[in-house]
Amino acid sequence: MAITQDSRTTLNSFDLERERQMIEPKKKLIDIASGIIRKPFVIDNTNREVIQALFMYFTEDQSFEQTDLCANPSLRKGLMIYGEVGTGKTVILKSFCKMFRVKFITAREVSRAFMVEGWDAIDRFGLKSYYQGKPIHTAFDDLGFEQDCNLYGNKVNVMAEILTDRYEKWRDADMRTFATTNMDAESIAEAYGDKVKSRIREMFNYIPLTGEDRRK
Numbered sequence: 001m002a003i004t005q006d007s008r009t010t011l012n013s014f015d016l017e018r019e020r021q022m023i024e025p026k027k028k029l030i031d032i033a034s035g036i037i038r039k040p041f042v043i044d045n046t047n048r049e050v051i052q053a054l055f056m057y058f059t060e061d062q063s064f065e066q067t068d069l070c071a072n073p074s075l076r077k078g079l080m081i082y083g084e085v086g087t088g089k090t091v092i093l094k095s096f097c098k099m100f101r102v103k104f105i106t107a108r109e110v111s112r113a114f115m116v117e118g119w120d121a122i123d124r125f126g127l128k129s130y131y132q133g134k135p136i137h138t139a140f141d142d143l144g145f146e147q148d149c150n151l152y153g154n155k156v157n158v159m160a161e162i163l164t165d166r167y168e169k170w171r172d173a174d175m176r177t178f179a180t181t182n183m184d185a186e187s188i189a190e191a192y193g194d195k196v197k198s199r200i201r202e203m204f205n206y207i208p209l210t211g212e213d214r215r216k
Contacts, residue, residue, distance in 0.1 A: 025055060025099075033095040041095075046211030047088055050081070053207065054092070058100045070205045078170070078177040080143075080204040082184070086213030089180040090141050102178065103138045107146040107159050114158045122158060126165030135175035138166075143181040144191050160192040167199040177203060 026043065029051070033041035043051055049069065056064035060075055067073050081089045097104040105125075113121040129136045140159065148157050169175035181188070189197040200206075 022055060029095050029099060032098050033091050036091050036094055041091065047092065047209060050207060050209050051092065054096050058096055070207050073205050077205045078203055079207060080179045080181060080200065081207050081209050082181045083209035085182055086215040087209045087211045088214055089209050093139055093178060093180050094141070097139050103136055104141065105138065106141040107143050110140065110162065111146040111158050114156070122161050122165070126162045127169065129166070129169070129175065135169060135173050137176040139178035141180050143179040144183040144187065157192060160196050163192065163196055163199065167203050170203050
């Protein structure tokens with residue numbers, strides 16, 4: 001269908017209205033992110049599109065499913081933000097989790113919990129991750145950075161176990177999982193195995209964040 005002048009005006013007005021509606025949420029995000037990194041957080045050409053997509057996702061805006069940032073985008077899936085070290089993955093996801101009240105924890109903290117609690121920790125973050133009968137949506141930072149753990153002489157890939165459990169609960173109970181990682185698909189397969197790699201592809205919107213190291 002050809003776009004007439006009137007329809008172009010309508011589309012432009014819609015975009016402008018959306019931008020106006022996002023002014024305050026973006027200010028809040030910037031304030032939260034700046035507090036996390038203890039310096040001004042900047043939205044620029046390298047992270048703007050990802051931040052816009054995450055706002056659409058967390059507000060359940062159907063426009064998210066039209067994004068070209070990832071293959072087969074879906075509001076039902078979780079999010080995995082991947083990229084090189086220092087591109088801002090952690091601060092962006094952590095800021096959104098604070099805004100939208102999503103549990104946020106590092107993969108290393110989960111591994112340490114396992115060393116103290118054993119399999120109870122895996123259940124707490126996996127099969128039993130519920131509050132008042134509702135699944136707890138959880139974000140795991142630095143996926144792949146944790147170490148394998150030993151329990152009674154047995155080596156356990158803690159995050160592989162948790163991701164497998166959360167995959168089942170995502171299918172059955174809409175338990176969402178979010179993550180940041182520096183790993184590509186091959187590195188994920190090496191760290192967690194091909195079965196977990198396949199499940200990650202199914203349960204996550206895999207979103208790249210590019211750019212230079214902002215920590216320098």
